[in-house]
Amino acid sequence: MATPATFAIWIVLIVFGPLVARRLVRFVKRARLAKSLGCAAPQNIAPIKDPILGLDFLWATLRAAKDGRYLPFINDKFREVGNTFVTKRALYDTIHTIDPENLKHMLSTDFHSFRLSDVRVKAMGPLFGNGIFTTEGRTTIPTP
Numbered sequence: 001m002a003t004p005a006t007f008a009i010w011i012v013l014i015v016f017g018p019l020v021a022r023r024l025v026r027f028v029k030r031a032r033l034a035k036s037l038g039c040a041a042p043q044n045i046a047p048i049k050d051p052i053l054g055l056d057f058l059w060a061t062l063r064a065a066k067d068g069r070y071l072p073f074i075n076d077k078f079r080e081v082g083n084t085f086v087t088k089r090a091l092y093d094t095i096h097t098i099d100p101e102n103l104k105h106m107l108s109t110d111f112h113s114f115r116l117s118d119v120r121v122k123a124m125g126p127l128f129g130n131g132i133f134t135t136e137g138r139t140t141i142p143t144p
Helices: 004-037 056-067 072-081 101-108 118-128
Strands: 082-090 091-099
Touching: 004 118, 056 072, 072 082, 072 118
Parallel strands: none
Antiparallel strands: 082 091
């Protein structure tokens, strides 16, 4: 018969095991991709108060997007931290860049290896519409 401690261990493994496994797989994939492309790790790390989940940065980003201030918010972060920085979280890291060479590579040589965040798509959609800055993969845009 299972003891309460054994039951608790199983619950923790069931809940957190897939998250840890997904994080590990993503880390290995990104490391291999970065090595194959000759990438260096971003030198600048955004200052966050919650190093586990990064909720303070996430909430500030979502609040700015909701208030229609996402672009000024992220622009301030670039001024504060630098042209390329990473926000580190337990579940995933996000790389933010306005560096022209990084953007050139992402948009012209390896577009399909990079994912756009939902926040970015929602914030920039009204400004840019459907296009390379707000869509991923193949998008069918009706012709007039």
